[in-house]
Amino acid sequence: MNHLEQKRLVFLFFVFFICFLGLVWHLFLIQCRDGDLYACLALEQGSQCVALENTPRGRILDRNRLPLTGERTEERVVLFPAAVPDKKKTGSELAGILGLEQENLAAFLSGEPCLLPYGITPGQSRDIREKGWPGVMVLPVQFRYGEQQLAAQVIGHLGKISAPGEFKDLSAKNNKVYHYGDLVGKTGLEMYYEGALKGSLPSRAVRVYTDAAGRLLGGPGFIIEEKTGDNTRRDLILTIDARIQKIVEEIMDRSVPRGAVVILEAGSGDILAMASRPCYHPARPEDYLGAAGENYFLDRCTALFQPGSVFKLVIAAAALEEGTVSLESPFYCHGAGETLLRCWKKEGHGTLTFAQAFAQSCNPVFVRTGLQLGPQRVIDYGGRFGLNNQSILGYPAPGDPRQDLHLIEAPYNLVNSCIGQGPVLVTPIQIASMINTVVSDGLYRQPRLVQEICKSNGTTVNIIPNDPGQRVISPDTAEKLGLLLEMVTEEGTGQGALVPVYGSAGKTGTAQPGDDNSIVNAWFAGYAPRVNPRYVAAILIEGSDSGSVTAAPVFREIMEGILKLD
Incomplete structure (x- = not known):
């Protein structure tokens, strides 16, 4: 082996050695420094989430920073259908507690994780909790509009994105991520400040962890996530008192x-x-459409x-x-x-x-x-x-x-x-x-x-x-x-x-x-x-x-x- 060949072997050795050190260092970062992060990401891949805020938006406040929309918190039934073992039996008993026909719940129990769109009484809440059904829970949910809302025509109301043109216009104008079915401003300040008010993350959410078969993992079964870092949403401070x-x-x-x-x-x-x-009430604008002789x-x-x-x-x-x-x-x-x-x-x-x-x-x-x-x-x-x-x-x-x-x-x-x-x-x-x-x-x-x-x-x-x-x-x-x-x-x-x-x-x-x-x-x-x-x-x-x-x-x-x- 001549001198030139020896130099080539030494060079290759150092190249492989440096690559090996880089690999070891990367493995160290994954295992030690970022281990918790990757563990969470792995868990989230096997998790399901439901927002506990009916729409992620900034608040509309008066001059003293009091909410004008009358935002309220109500208990609602949260469903994770994949985690419900006996959907027929659970649906029948849940419908009985809620005073509904079983058919009203069938679509929810066969679909994606969701909030049921029905208000519940304290007694119904207690009965559902006592049942302890997997994948069914009662949690407080924040709603944007309440009975104490003020200045309805000024604040305006929300409605779902219902047309491709509307979806395209909103996405282009506001530089925000939209999905069909999202609640967006239709009138008033909700519409004029849509780009500022719209957020990307709910302030609260419930997450459950499941295995590959959809069964709940051991432990507490769910966690409540508090997300206070949504920098995409803005609050409006009005001059109104x-x-x-x-x-x-x-x-x-x-x-x-x-x-x-x-x-x-x-x-x-x-x-x-x-x-x-x-x-009109911004939470129920559809009730006022087509009212004879009046423009609410x-x-x-x-x-x-x-x-x-x-x-x-x-x-x-x-x-x-x-x-x-x-x-x-x-x-x-x-x-x-x-x-x-x-x-x-x-x-x-x-x-x-x-x-x-x-x-x-x-x-x-x-x-x-x-x-x-x-x-x-x-x-x-x-x-x-x-x-x-x-x-x-x-x-x-x-x-x-x-x-x-x-x-x-x-x-x-x-x-x-x-x-x-x-x-x-x-x-x-x-x-x-x-x-x-x-x-x-x-x-x-x-x-x-x-x-x-x-x-x-x-x-x-x-x-x-x-x-x-x-x-x-x-x-x-x-x-x-x-x-x-x-x-x-x-x-x-x-x-x-x-x-x-x-x-x-x-x-x-x-x-x-x-x-x-x-x-x-x-x-x-x-x-x-x-x-x-x-x-x-x-x-x-x-x-x-x-x-x-x-x-x-x-x-x-x-x-x-x-x-x-x-």
Whole structure:
């Protein structure tokens, strides 16, 4: 063997030796360092799992981080069919306890591990546990929606992915893993923030370990897995205050069969409550589909309505800011004898000042004032108060294209527009923001609904700041408008909205949405307390009496309730 061949043998020896050391080191890592991990993976290959959360999603919380969905925990029957030795006998006895036909359980006992979709009583829970059937257990399950949920139309609801196009769109848009049958957002915040809310892992799950034949392994039989590290789901922190929202909804359930209520934080424009009636339950949306004559899913807080005399605030603001009137400017009302537009008071108001005309909601005075201003100024000031802007910070709901202030300049539209009829359409949130502009000394602020997006551990991901505001009228004009609004509740049409002790201010409105004069929508929009206001509210009651008769007392009751919280 020559020298060259010896060098080759030595080189090959070292190559094989290094490879051998690498193999030994790898075996060491598998056996010693990662032994527990691989043991768990091996067990999981022979295991079955059922989520104990009906849908893995981030929470929707109020400004104090309280859940708005009314999330609840209920005991449910969990089935692992492969581990049930005598399916026929077990199914018969289980059906008897649950009060079901055996056929109702047959598909579940022959399928994949699952939760039974039936609620159970404490007695049924006890009876099932006492049976001790393999593969059948009773465990607490977390459900997203409960009976105490709030702001249903705002939060929205979930539904299963039902079409290939929907599956494709969700997967492409949100960069998340979806499966047919997954629960996804269909309306409201659940839909708008689907990409942020959807998680990949349930917060809790039950896992059982089986052998190759599907029999349960020895030991405890199952484990409960707590999974707190799902970084794919996000929580939404809203500006809503659950306490205020609850008060509003309870009063609406008694007094507002159809309508909307919006409460803003005075100054900031943050939405503290927004509620619509009639309402639906997000856990059972199918119960409300096709209901005759009602749209339970409509968010009336963001829907368009004629504002009636509430719009006179825009006319007053324009006239005072432009100097075409003063608070003491004299007018005369002939009542039913007016040529352009009759007054609601048939005998007429007689001689009165502009301020008195506002307090008494005198139609002829505001028609004359609006005609003197001209359509362009009315359109301009309506826009200044945000009545052409349906946007809400953090709530990307699409706007309704029917809202177009420029229709005011069409022939014969200005007269009706001056009293909030004809082509003038607004949302309750826009009306609340208009009142907030007066409270804010003439600064218009866009309303905000979502203030923060954060991880499940509370770490902030994104902050949605509130609007710093834009000056649209002078502080002097805003002060005069405040005096007018105070006159309405103290001596005018809105005396039913006067809040004892605290005081209040606002404007009534009554709109006729159709040709039937007997059907009207009632409004009251205002703020409380009168001095240093804390809350702004817009009340709409559909198919009601006048705003002074119905909406004003609802405003007073709501304000009395929420002012006690401070």
